[in-house]
Amino acid sequence: MTETPLGLSQTPAHARALPPLRVAVAGLGAVGLKIVEALDEGLDGCVLTAVSARDRTAAVDRLSALARPVPVVDIAELEPLADLVVECAPAALLPSIVEPFLRAGKTAVVLSSGALLANEGLVATARAHGGQIVVPTGALLGLDAVTAAAEGEIRAVRMVTRKPVRGLVGAPYLVENGIAIEDITGPLRIFHGTPREAAVGFPANLNVAVALSLAGIGPDRTTLEIWADPALERNTHRIEVEADSATFTMAIENIPTDNPKTGRITALSVLAYLRKLRAPLRVGS
Ligand SMILES: NC(=O)C1=CN([C@@H]2O[C@H](COP(=O)(O)OP(=O)(O)OC[C@H]3O[C@@H](n4cnc5c(N)ncnc54)[C@H](OP(=O)(O)O)[C@@H]3O)[C@@H](O)[C@H]2O)C=CC1
Numbered sequence: 709m710t711e712t713p714l715g716l717s718q719t720p721a722h723a724r725a726l727p728p729l730r731v732a733v734a735g736l737g738a739v740g741l742k743i744v745e746a747l748d749e750g751l752d753g754c755v756l757t758a759v760s761a762r763d764r765t766a767a768v769d770r771l772s773a774l775a776r777p778v779p780v781v782d783i784a785e786l787e788p789l790a791d792l793v794v795e796c797a798p799a800a801l802l803p804s805i806v807e808p809f810l811r812a813g814k815t816a817v818v819l820s821s822g823a824l825l826a827n828e829g830l831v832a833t834a835r836a837h838g839g840q841i842v843v844p845t846g847a848l849l850g851l852d853a854v855t856a857a858a859e860g861e862i863r864a865v866r867m868v869t870r871k872p873v874r875g876l877v878g879a880p881y882l883v884e885n886g887i888a889i890e891d892i893t894g895p896l897r898i899f900h901g902t903p904r905e906a907a908v909g910f911p912a913n914l915n916v917a918v919a920l921s922l923a924g925i926g927p928d929r930t931t932l933e934i935w936a937d938p939a940l941e942r943n944t945h946r947i948e949v950e951a952d953s954a955t956f957t958m959a960i961e962n963i964p965t966d967n968p969k970t971g972r973i974t975a976l977s978v979l980a981y982l983r984k985l986r987a988p989l990r991v992g993s
């Protein structure tokens with residue numbers, strides 16, 4: 709990690725005094741593997757205790773270089789092994805990963821945030837059992853400013869996402885509407901609607917729009933455009949917020965991982981969150 713002026717990368721004394729937080733990672737793809745490797749290298753106040761993947765044999769192979777090997781188990785076996793789970797698996801698995809942790813009063817960090825809209829009961833489960841669902845900033849930026857503005861009145865939130873063609877092909881919305889983008893030669897607007905609609909039509913692409921909407925004015929009032937652009941190499945998101953406290957515009961250009969749908973910064977966002985949990989100085993909310 710980048711060395712900070714205040715030495716935040718050093719182990720603080722109080723983190724040494726507390727038992728480390730036991731972290732499970734559900735999903736070992738572009739996001740999960742990076743998190744697992746960083747935890748194995750050592751992250752203040754956290755210890756990796758279990759992982760889950762679809763192909764357990766392949767996962768064991770992929771993890772053979774870990775300094776501190778951990779069990780590869782079925783999703784249903786994760787909860788007793790950890791205090792917190794990072795969900796970074798296909799969206800359809802969200803409830804089976806998250807619910808056991810919430811019922812045990814534990815924390816679930818959710819990357820497939822779009823799937824929360826079809827599983828709103830998880831929030832009631834968290835409330836009833838003292839658990840917590842955390843939606844990290846992920847591939848986005850500025851959710852601290854959006855949640856701050858939401859303490860006042862937000863009038864409008866608009867998001868425009870532009871992605872390379874390979875990051876969008878196969879999305880259910882394109883298939884169902886017969887929209888072919890493989891051979892486009894210029895930018896094409898393929899969707900105009902809300903994050904709630906995008907969560908259904910683009911379940912592996914627009915988690916960021918749902919996260920933004922949950923931070924601000926919700927999945928039905930936030931507006932979203934999605935463009936496919938053959939000239940682009942990066943997943944780009946531009947956001948405009950109009951509120952009674954401030955007007956702001958934010959933009960990010962995400963360098964894709966091996967999974968063209970997923971930006972590199974996504975896993976780093978989770979690592980930053982985990983590091984803050986036990987840090988003596990916490991920057992950003
Ligand atoms: N909130 C945000 O900002 C962002 C969210 N995302 C979302 O995060 C999630 C993860 O993304 P990414 O890492 O790129 O996805 P990948 O497709 O790269 O990885 C998915 C992983 O899930 C595993 N998996 C599949 N089925 C099961 C199962 N039954 N049990 C356990 N594990 C399983 C796969 O296992 P195997 O390796 O064996 O196939 C794979 O390791 C996705 O939902 C994605 O849309 C992505 C980017 C940004």
Ligand SMILES: O=C([O-])CC(=O)C(=O)O
Binds near residue numbers: 912913914915969
């Ligand atoms: O929204 C997502 O799930 C991923 C994304 O756009 C990105 O990585 O830029």
